[in-house]
Amino acid sequence: MKKLRDYLLELDELHGVSGDEEMVANYLMENMQPISDDFYQDNLGNLVFIKKGTDPNYKIMLSAHMDEIGYVVRYIDKMGFVYIFPVGIHDPRMAINQFLSINTSKGIVTGVTGSKPSHIVSREEASKTIPIDQIYVDVGTSSRLETEELGVQVGDYVSFARKGQFLNGGKVYAGKSIDNRAGCAVLIQVMKELQHLEIVPTVYAVVTVQEEIGIRGAGPAAFGIEPDLALAIDVVFAGGTPGTPEQALPIKMGSGPAIKFFDWSLKTFNGNAVPKKLTNQLMSSAQKHDIPFQRDVMIAGATDGAKISLAGKGVLTGGVSIPMRYMHTAVGCVHMDDMNHSVSLIKEFMVDTK
Secondary structure (H helix, E strand, O other), X not given: XXXXXXXXXXXXXXXXXXXXXXXXXXXXXXXXXXXXXXXXXXXXXXXXXXXXXXXXEEEEEEEEEOOEOEEEEEEEOOOOOEEXXXXXXXXXXXXXXXXXXXXXXXXXXXXXXXXXXXXXXXXXXXXXXXXXXXXXXXXXXXXXXXXXXXXXXXXXXXXXXXXOEEHHHOOEEEEOOHHHHHHHHHXXXXXXXXXXXXXXXXXXXXXXXXXXXXXXOHHHXXXXXXXXXXXXXXXXXXXXXXXXXOOOOOXXXXXXXXXXXXXXXXXXXXXXXXXXHHHHHHHHHHHHOOOOOEEEEEOOEOOOHHHHOOOOOOOEEEEXXXXXXXXXXXXXXXXXXXXXXXXHHHHHHHHHOO
């Protein structure tokens, strides 16, 4: 029988850039349909798994996005080199010297990111980050035709080609798409543990698409469900590392899930101020069941909750966040204690909610 750590590892390995989530969706359907009472997929590709409660009219939506950041092929030059455009928010410093996977109609094509060798750059160039539009992907070919014969075409999506691992056999997992396969893994485990329990609310476990390019999937999904209450399950920036001021990132890995109070993205103007009645209920469940938790105020991003809260006539929306180091890189890290405690908090909250 699969455990939470198995779901995390298997999900992290899958290609699933925003707009190209099919592999992840297939995995989720395979693992969640057998433990759900009902299921449907909407026009955007959001997956909705339903656990029936004793009250079909009291609906709680649990949302975790399945997509990861990546790139899209924008051009192939005459020598066969592939040029890419970022899908989602990237740190350009992390783009060079990476193995990448291009998802083509013929299967996965592997390449490496390259640029001008350091030996021949000017001092000025050496002091600057290489812009992503100047980085190319080398797939080992010598012409556009050879690259196209591999299956690579403009519009193909590209993800990091990095196999995840538990660091030195411990509880910290590092992988390419922790944001937000960690949330997806938690959602599977929550539904698994709720499967044979009698609860009052009817739970809609929604795995959303296209969160990384503007939180595009969650709003329409919530509009269709019309939930009374919703929780976004996602990751949150964790500090506790050298050079990171505690006041900037006070959340720590291994200290429990973070209950969302407020988040806001200055870049996209998305965010959510969680009503106190919901944060109080979540904290009450955590305290009742001796589940450690942290308080999450994130001033650099947002989650599915931003769009869910505005759907229809409005939805009481909060979040449970998994502390994560090195977000939006190929080596994002989470702690299994936080993952397991996130499952416990969400499950007990479903049981406690009447």
